[in-house]
Amino acid sequence: MNIIVYAYMFIIGVLLGSFYTLAVYRIPLKQDITHTRSYCPKCNHKLNFWDLIPVLSYIFLGGKCRYCKSKIRPRYIIIEILSGIAFLLFTILLDIDILKIEYTKIAALIFGILFFSTVIIVVAIFKDYKKIQISVFNFGIIAEIIYMIYLYILNTSIYRYIIYAMLLLIMIVINSIKKTNEKIRIIMFLIFILIGIYEISIIFI
């Protein structure tokens, strides 16, 4: 039974990976990430459904655009496979059983997905532009604040959690200021990663 859950989670991970590559390409260019059809960045040819199947399309097309034959960056397939594996590992670690609905595990899984998505997208955009993407980073901080409050309510009011939530709130304000130094933003992003890992680890202890 669990094999089916694992297979589903791997596929969801791969699909999200495919979304990450799209988000990484479009967000810095201020393009729509949900409605516009995907296209080849070289020849601008609109891509069909069968050109967009994660992992498989890349393999069948030999890593080239069907229309202009230009090379597709291997980053696409790498991010897709890595995110599939990450989701699979996370589901195994959480020991999710579909026959038992455990809200704490589901909440941890949802938070894990949002946290992981933010880290991947911010890091990949940083690699290309040497800049932390403010909007995506803020989205991740909001997810951390909400999950921190959830942990506070769940774990009979541990005050530490409220302090972390306040720290995150301050970070969102500093991050939203356009003039903020990029180095400060990088430091805040590292703090964000540490807090996120801490929040995820709570379910295992």
Ligand SMILES: [Zn+2]
């Ligand atoms: Zn093309």
